[in-house]
Amino acid sequence: MKKIFLLAATVMMAVSVYAQEERAGDDVVDTRKNVVSLGVTAGGNFSMMSKYDPIDLGKRTGIGFQGGLAINAHFGQRQGADAGTGPCGVQVEVLYGQHNIKTDLNENIKLGYLEVPVLFKYYFTQEFNVELGPTFAFLMSKKPDELIGPATIISIGELKGGDIRGTIGVSYHSKKGFFASARYNYGFCELAGNFPCKVSYASLSVGYLFDVFKF
Secondary structure (H helix, E strand, C coil): CCCHHHHHHHHHHHHHHHHCCCEEEEEEEEEECCCEEEEEEEEEEEEEEEECCCCCCCCCCEEEEEEEEEEEEEECCCCCCCCCCCCCCCCEEEEEEEECCCCCCCCCEEEEEEEEEEEEEEEEECEEEEEEEEEEEEEEEECCCCEEECEEEEEEECCCCCEEEEEEEEECCCCCEEEEEEEEECCCCEEEEEEECCCCEEEEEEEEEEEEEEC
């Protein structure tokens, strides 16, 4: 009975492997050319706010941070290279981003967002690529409750809950899984009806991806 079970398990494993391979003469060729990877990323951002016409807020650029998870799908295979080395890919990230915007008023503005970039990638070499796509942002925290200026009080508590940003950047992905990205994110939505400013930012990040499966 043990021999029968062992034989059955061996056959099942062989069938599973053969379902993902095709035979070319006496050679075995893996036909899976696409790779899905999962990993983490972290970095810093330099946030900027558009001009506020009623009063001069002063300095409007501050340094923040971001970090979270990334999932990458790299399609195709370059000649003589491994799977997942073709010219096209997609990367989706789930990040927490803290954005600091300096002012000359009573306090600086601090905004915390849940950010989801959905970026289409074109690899002009096996490692270097350009990124383009939307980033969906959901406001999670905001400080202070009010900005107090000359004859003006701006209620930060009335900020809208979301934003859509246009993201463009360049990225490097090494064969060992390390990656680094530089991006610019342009905000399309005003912060509030009583605060018609838009937040944009540049970001630098690094991360690590490990292959999960091929298909």
